[in-house]
Amino acid sequence: MCACNVEVVKLVGKYLNTPVGPICYNTDKVLTTVLDKQNVEGFASIVLRLASKSGSPMSQEQTLLCYQWLEHIAMYSNQAATNPTFAKNFLQDINKALEKNTFLTGQFLTVADIAAYYVLYSIIERLSVLERESILHVCRWSKHIQAQPRVCASKPPLPLNTLTLSLLAPAVH
């Protein structure tokens, strides 16, 4: 099973309202597509190219941070998808990043958040309520991302509400 797969790229493309081209794996099992008559290889590169094609401008710092997160996710998510112990550590790292930042790259929603959400979707989906409690910041972030317009166009939102909202957030005053 592969987490950073054709399906995720297609979902990101749908979110960005940008055609993804003939996406497939090449002979080295690397995601490949053709955008603007150019070969684009690798999950991170494809997602970033789609973002710039869709016309959402980013600062260089943000582009690099996105690239870093997309590479991180492409590197480890496959193993996380198959190995629950590995998944736990993988999610803990992301949880730590989201403790201090609202979004993966800081204060602004980027394509990295969208792509990461689609990749993590199946991993988080399998977690028990208790396991989710240990990654509350990821849950908070997922809930926010899936509330963004167009994110849940083709996938139902993760049912996170039961846990974070009624159990953990205290009834305020």
Add this chain to the structure above:
Amino acid sequence: MAAGVLYTYPENFRAYKALIAAQYSGVDLKVAPNFVFGETNKSEAFLKKFPAGKVPAYESADGKVLLTESNAIAYYVANAALRGADAATQARVLQWMSWADSELLPASCAWVFPYLGIMPFNKQNVERAKSDLLSALKQLDAHLLARTFLVTERVTLADIVVFATLLHAFQHVLEPSVRASLVNVQRWFLTLAHQPHVQKVLPSVSLCAQAPVYDPKKYAELAGKKDGGKKDKKAEKKPQEPKPKKEEAPPADDLELDEKPKESKDPFDSMPKGTFNMDDFKRCYSNEDEAKSIPYFWEKFDPENYSIWYAEYKYPEELAKVFMSCNLITGMFQRLDKMRKQAFASVCLFGTDNDSTISGVWVWRGHELAFPLSPDWQIDYESYDWKKLDPASEETKKLVHDYFSWSGTDKQGRKFNQGKIFK
């Protein structure tokens, strides 16, 4: 559209609520130009429209809608997305706005204002305000653990109002170690501060870098005209927090703050009264020419029970503008208010901008340095060199003459610029 004019003084966190909301909704909200706090809002035309004379105040472009309270103005200039889509959401937004006013604002003001010099410092009050605000922020932190924004998954008026209310606290008192325990609040605050619409109103919000230090000078000088560098030096020197007693109206007159300086006995009471009548001499000095009052001083002066001192400011190289140095002197006089009855001084500034010295001649009851008698008096005297003068010597006579009559020069020959009398 709710286009209109907002009357406010600059950097008013209450006005930010409306200004930020207007950025989100695209409403054309202009800040009234030429607004002078304390004048414009006390003018007849203003009071006719807004009887309370409070700011921020809002007037719609057609003049039909007049609003005062900042939350109401922000609500009016907002759009549906900010106010909430349904009644439940709107009520939650309202809940947070009220919460900000009742739980955050009083504690935040009581904690921050003493450090800004708007209120006198009272350790007990500040500590209580601190614990109140931190417990409110703890609630907020728990709430934001599971949420990105306060009410919905996007910015609402609730976020804008709570953000604006917490602005002072984040800028001035919530030091990094405190913020570390409020990680969700900090995350939310920074995200809001970085929103493009917020940045149009507040281009950069700098967070408090270190624990605030109370500076009694600031309070006495009523912010505004500060004298840069010296402050830190003073603050270090005085770890114990002195409490200036002088009451001054806080510039934000829409805050009801009661200050109650404690009564204490005159520290000079322990000394013999002697024959020198301070009030009498002061009256003579005020009403008569120095040619008369100075001989009168020597005639009445009681060297047994009173002493004459020469004081020289230790850091003349730090004196910049003349008006700042004058504020330094008058500020010291204000803090020494309770000494007035038993002391007299003429303190003079010699020289010009960036090349000046401060020195003066003081007279008070007793033979010891009077300042250690009361904790209120210990703020400034350490920045001066004190020399007791021999009332019998000719040199003293000349010094007294020069200082009382505001003539002569300082030791380096700088010309007399301004004098201040403590009486």
